[in-house]
Amino acid sequence: xxGSEQVFALYEKIKxxxxxxxxxxxxxxDDKVPSETQLAKLFNASRMTANRALKELxxxxxxxxxxxxxxxxxRPKPDAALLEIKSIAKEIADWGGVHSSQILILKEEKVTExxxxxxxxxxxxxxxxxxxxxxxxGICVQYSERFINPKVAPDYLSQNFKKIxxxxxxxxxxxxxxxxxxxxxxxxxxxxxxxLKIQPDEPCLSLKRRTWSFDRVxxxxxxxxxxxxxxxxxxxxxx
Amino acid sequence: xxGSEQVFALYEKIKxxxxxxxxxxxxxxDDKVPSETQLAKLFNASRMTANRALKELxxxxxxxxxxxxxxxxxRPKPDAALLEIKSIAKEIADWGGVHSSQILILKEEKVTExxxxxxxxxxxxxxxxxxxxxxxxGICVQYSERFINPKVAPDYLSQNFKKIxxxxxxxxxxxxxxxxxxxxxxxxxxxxxxxLKIQPDEPCLSLKRRTWSFDRVxxxxxxxxxxxxxxxxxxxxxx
DNA sequence: CGATACTACTTGTCTATACAAGTATAGATA
DNA sequence: TATCTATACTTGTATAGACAAGTAGTATCG
Numbered sequence: 001x002x003g004s005e006q007v008f009a010l011y012e013k014i015k016x017x018x019x020x021x022x023x024x025x026x027x028x029x030d031d032k033v034p035s036e037t038q039l040a041k042l043f044n045a046s047r048m049t050a051n052r053a054l055k056e057l058x059x060x061x062x063x064x065x066x067x068x069x070x071x072x073x074x075r076p077k078p079d080a081a082l083l084e085i086k087s088i089a090k091e092i093a094d095w096g097g098v099h100s101s102q103i104l105i106l107k108e109e110k111v112t113e114x115x116x117x118x119x120x121x122x123x124x125x126x127x128x129x130x131x132x133x134x135x136x137x138g139i140c141v142q143y144s145e146r147f148i149n150p151k152v153a154p155d156y157l158s159q160n161f162k163k164i165x166x167x168x169x170x171x172x173x174x175x176x177x178x179x180x181x182x183x184x185x186x187x188x189x190x191x192x193x194x195x196l197k198i199q200p201d202e203p204c205l206s207l208k209r210r211t212w213s214f215d216r217v218x219x220x221x222x223x224x225x226x227x228x229x230x231x232x233x234x235x236x237x238x239x
Numbered sequence: 240x241x242g243s244e245q246v247f248a249l250y251e252k253i254k255x256x257x258x259x260x261x262x263x264x265x266x267x268x269d270d271k272v273p274s275e276t277q278l279a280k281l282f283n284a285s286r287m288t289a290n291r292a293l294k295e296l297x298x299x300x301x302x303x304x305x306x307x308x309x310x311x312x313x314r315p316k317p318d319a320a321l322l323e324i325k326s327i328a329k330e331i332a333d334w335g336g337v338h339s340s341q342i343l344i345l346k347e348e349k350v351t352e353x354x355x356x357x358x359x360x361x362x363x364x365x366x367x368x369x370x371x372x373x374x375x376x377g378i379c380v381q382y383s384e385r386f387i388n389p390k391v392a393p394d395y396l397s398q399n400f401k402k403i404x405x406x407x408x409x410x411x412x413x414x415x416x417x418x419x420x421x422x423x424x425x426x427x428x429x430x431x432x433x434x435l436k437i438q439p440d441e442p443c444l445s446l447k448r449r450t451w452s453f454d455r456v457x458x459x460x461x462x463x464x465x466x467x468x469x470x471x472x473x474x475x476x477x478x
Numbered sequence: 479c480g481a482t483a484c485t486a487c488t489t490g491t492c493t494a495t496a497c498a499a500g501t502a503t504a505g506a507t508a
Numbered sequence: 509t510a511t512c513t514a515t516a517c518t519t520g521t522a523t524a525g526a527c528a529a530g531t532a533g534t535a536t537c538g
Contacts, residue, residue, distance in 0.1 A: 008512080009520080009521060009522085010522070011491095011521080011522085035487080035488060035489085036488080036489070037487085037488085045523085046522065046523045046524060046525095047524085047525095048522075048523070048524085049521085049522060051489080051490085051491095052521090054489090057492095061297065064527095065488095065489065066488085066489075066530085066531085067488070067490065067529070067530050067531080068487080068488050068489065068529070068530030068532085069487090069488060069489080069530080069531055069532080070487085070488060070489080070531095071488090071489080094532080122527035146331055154516080157301065183422060183444065185424040185425070185442040185443050185444040185445075185464075185465075186424070187440075187442055195535095201426075201440050203424040203425055203426055203442030203443065204424050204425040204442065205422065205423065205444075206424075220492045225424075226424075248490080248491060248492090248493085249491080249492070255507080274517080274518065274519085275518080275519070276517085276518085284492080284493085285492065285493045285494065285495095286493095286494090286495095287492070287493070287494085288491085288492060288493080290520085290521095291491090291517080293519090294520095304501085304518095304519065304520095305501085305518085305519080306499070306500050306501080306518070306519045306520065307499070307500030307501035307502080307517080307519065308500080308501055308502080308517090308518060308519080309501095309517090309518060309519080310518090310519085379527050475494095
């Protein structure tokens with residue numbers, strides 16, 4: 001093994017070359033990546049080898065390929081990890097509870113400066129704003145305040161949410177491509193204490209979440225759950 | 240589109256066939272999957288097509304392939320989602336803090352019944368047990384109690400952890416394949432209050448984590464952070 | 479002017495073949 | 509017995525060629 005040089009397969013060399021061009025900025029998001037035929041000629045490879053390189057870059061979300069058109073540099077995503085948290089309704093169902101929810105607020109309103117910044121909106125834009133309290137057999141287990149970008153779910157306000165939960169509706173019209181979470185333990189304010197019917201010193205889990213859909217910030221949510229009544233569960237597998 | 244039947248590519252048919260055999264129980268974990276040559280003959284396909292099918296099944300973690308030996312049904316993992324949480328040291332560094340840690344306990348001991356159950360160990364087995372307090376500029380931000388399966392990191396106790404953190408050492412010798420998390424908001428007990436130097440009513444984030452490596456439970460950790468001093472951040476992208 | 483057909487180019491799938499490289503086993507050899 | 513060797517089989521990589529299918533633009537026709 002002394003002095004030996006790592007040998008890379010040809011398709012790996014092609015991949016590295018394209019990745020290098022992307023990372024160096026030579027190829028920018030939405031730029032056209034050389035076609036399979038061009039790459040094959042460039043690297044003295046067969047088209048299949050270039051195909052494999054581009055195919056794997058697709059799987060790694062570095063490029064997007066469109067049949068008949070070409071391959072293009074993918075738009076960067078916030079990060080490349082996955083956090084899966086079950087919907088509250090599903091979680092309650094899974095431990096044998098009975099889920100119900102109460103919509104406290106559901107309206108369109110002007111964005112505040114803070115929300116505009118978090119959701120990449122202009123200050124004159126409006127958003128959909130909802131506050132929902134989730135219960136298990138009548139006991140409040142979660143306060144959920146959500147701001148929804150009207151561009152990704154224009155019909156949100158006209159849903160009646162009898163047959164489908166707001167979360168499931170949103171997942172249908174605006175599938176989550178990416179999300180960012182901040183989890184904290186907090187003592188929540190009096191208003192939320194009232195909604196959740198908890199004592200002032202009861203520690204609560206606060207989950208602030210931004211989701212992206214179609215390369216837009218789709219939702220910004222603040223989710224508060226009393227520690228004594230709710231445990232957040234997550235699972236993961238590294239790729 | 241009326242009455243049209245979905246046409247599947249040949250490599251997809253091969254994939255589906257193998258997946259069906261796995262899901263139906265006809266092929267069990269560690270069983271040998273037919274070789275590329277056999278599948279090619281079976282489906283009247285070329286070896287390259289069978290190769291593509293098995294290659295994609297590898298990427299989907301349904302099978303494991305060993306060059307020169309064959310393809311085998313993968314052992315099932317806890318779940319198929321990914322939660323990435325930065326190491327505390329990295330997170331502190333990222334917001335410009337200065338990380339230090341203090342090892343309170345680091346020893347081998349007999350497992351308790353509870354830990355044995357959580358880590359799939361026998362009651363006569365021993366484990367490595369560590370308690371570490373992480374600080375930022377001398378202020379405690381995290382209490383971390385960890386139980387390590389000696390089988391995945393037999394040299395853990397003989398490390399001095401001057402140049403490498405325990406987490407990074409573990410990641411090196413026992414890469415995480417999967418993990419399970421339970422996140423709660425809690426009021427922590429007096430002992431931990433003392434370690435973290437916090438008030439009794441200070442809400443804390445509790446993170447209980449099991450990690451798997453090489454198909455074994457590698458670690459079980461209880462991580463406690465005061466809410467006022469620590470925010471857990473997670474990011475995700477759906478595949 | 480608008481619809482149609484043609485074309486050049488792209489990615490998607492598939493074949494037949496080849497050689498490299500890793501593993502397991504049976505048999506020959508020391 | 510222990511070790512080497514030939515072999516059969518496996519997966520990994522790569523080629524050259526083929527046809528299908530989708531897109532965009534150009535030229536042609538009515």
